[in-house]
Amino acid sequence: MAIKHAILGLLQYKNMHGYKIKEHIERNFGHMWSINYGQIYPNLKSLHEDGFIEIAEMDVTSVKGPNRKLYAITGAGRKEFKRWLQNSPEKNMILRDPFLLRFVFFGFGDRDRAVELIDEQVRLYRKQLIVRKKNASRLCGKGSCVRLVSELGIEFNELVLKWLLRAKDEMLHNYEDEAEVIRKAL
Amino acid sequence: MAIKHAILGLLQYKNMHGYKIKEHIERNFGHMWSINYGQIYPNLKSLHEDGFIEIAEMDVTSVKGPNRKLYAITGAGRKEFKRWLQNSPEKNMILRDPFLLRFVFFGFGDRDRAVELIDEQVRLYRKQLIVRKKNASRLCGKGSCVRLVSELGIEFNELVLKWLLRAKDEMLHNYEDEAEVIRKAL
DNA sequence: TCTACCATGTAATCTGTTACATGATTGC
DNA sequence: GCAATCATGTAACAGATTACATGGTAGA
The missing domain is CATH 1.10.287 (Helix Hairpins)
Incomplete structure (x- = not known):
């Protein structure tokens, strides 16, 4: 569940598309979380189905490759994120190395x-x-x-x-x- | 695969049964690895099938509960462990918290x-x-x-x-x- | 031409976790 | 009687990883 909430958190800063989300997580949280496309896109899909995010815009400005789906967080998404944020973490840290x-x-x-x-x-x-x-x-x-x-x-x-x-x-x-x-x- | 090799490593010190292996990993490697019975017993079974470990003894001295299966590492197990040990680690550390x-x-x-x-x-x-x-x-x-x-x-x-x-x-x-x-x- | 980068997505597989089933003993 | 500890094991589920499919542009 953590990845879904990480995505919701990021979308509070800015509308983003899947590729950018991965890049951002790797750069800024890379030392405590890793992620790959096999997780990003299915989770975006499921967040969308649950009404926590919506497609704000189809960004056509991208020159390379397919159009970007710019996702935005919804009111329900914000509410769910706040709920999660004030909960105690489910698990302890582990150094898996x-x-x-x-x-x-x-x-x-x-x-x-x-x-x-x-x-x-x-x-x-x-x-x-x-x-x-x-x-x-x-x-x-x-x-x-x-x-x-x-x-x-x-x-x-x-x-x-x-x-x-x-x-x-x-x-x-x-x-x-x-x-x-x-x-x-x- | 890491868990299998951790088990092989432990069995080089001493013959052990599943319950003890879990206890040992938690106490000595608890900060970098966690484990549960859902992994221990199936992995012991599979290591046994592969010929890397064998049942050295059915320890009947246990007073509580079922008899302990004391596992020992085999020659093939030692060889496989050495091979793994000198390899570069597959992945980097992450602090998943x-x-x-x-x-x-x-x-x-x-x-x-x-x-x-x-x-x-x-x-x-x-x-x-x-x-x-x-x-x-x-x-x-x-x-x-x-x-x-x-x-x-x-x-x-x-x-x-x-x-x-x-x-x-x-x-x-x-x-x-x-x-x-x-x-x-x- | 080939590699790197941008971009989305699915399927298969592997790992890991939780919950359950069983059952005996020790100590409170 | 009840909780804790010892001990083995399975099944269902959740989470993560890898590989694949597709395809466009930029630059060496």
């Missing part, structure tokens, strides 16, 4: 390969940090919620980078028998 | 309700931090990967707590017209 899941078991594998994979992550997070800082620079205004979330994304990125370098260092200099450590904790 | 998604739109809602929801999160993260620190204290050993991941979880928790308090403060003292800030960024 295929790299970290691997990392936990690096004691069983090849140390040099592990270090390679860490380096790969470092490169990735460094690249991402530049993008996030660039996106954040477009946001200013005291107390702005979007700016605050964007800052959290950057701080998190920096934390992970620092952690990765520490982890690499420890792996290179203090590699012990991992299995013993964990067996005790089971 | 229903609270943050709401937070982004707090400018459209009631400020006092927003502050209530922030306080709720602060309580939640404080509680979680205590649990994580307790779990981490059982892990020691230089260069231990499990310990490092557990530390990342704690550092992340502390970062979010600090951020929440800052966000609350900014909302109380510098609440501006949010819509303007974002419209510019679109």
Whole structure:
């Protein structure tokens, strides 16, 4: 249900079409939500059927490809969005990360390969940090919620980078028998 | 596929039954992965069918409930696990958080309700931090990967707590017209 | 010519979650 | 008697991902 409400939220700022919504979510909320067309268009359809959004305009100014359907939020949509906004979140945050899941078991594998994979992550997070800082620079205004979330994304990125370098260092200099450590904790 | 490999990884430490696997994942990897019985048992079944695990023993020492099926990893399982371990992760980390998604739109809602929801999160993260620190204290050993991941979880928790308090403060003292800030960024 | 980007959409598949069914024991 | 914990499992549903289909323009 979260995606529907994210779409409703975005349409409160501006009328938008599907492609733009995806772009916007990726740029501004990319660190906490991902989305793809397989979700966007069916959800727009269903929001439309429920009367929460309507087609405000068929934008023909697009030169490339098919015409854009500009969606607008309706009164019912605004009401539904407000209701959702003041509710407590249904679930807690989780850091679902295929790299970290691997990392936990690096004691069983090849140390040099592990270090390679860490380096790969470092490169990735460094690249991402530049993008996030660039996106954040477009946001200013005291107390702005979007700016605050964007800052959290950057701080998190920096934390992970620092952690990765520490982890690499420890792996290179203090590699012990991992299995013993964990067996005790089971 | 990640869950299957997480199970294979755990079985390298020790033979385990389904219930224990869930408990272990929640305690040690709870901050980066969640799991439920609807995934555990079907995945154990399928790993068994693929020959990656086998039933080592029917543990009858359990006094409560049905007998435990103690699973052990096979040679093929170890091979498959090693193959997976040295691969680059398929995807990047995302922070999927229903609270943050709401937070982004707090400018459209009631400020006092927003502050209530922030306080709720602060309580939640404080509680979680205590649990994580307790779990981490059982892990020691230089260069231990499990310990490092557990530390990342704690550092992340502390970062979010600090951020929440800052966000609350900014909302109380510098609440501006949010819509303007974002419209510019679109 | 080929790639990248713009734009909409559907279908198949995979994953994940919730709820249910079963049933024994321990402690309040 | 009731709730909590241990223990295994299935079914229905919800959510997410990938691949496909279509087709136009801009630029290298």
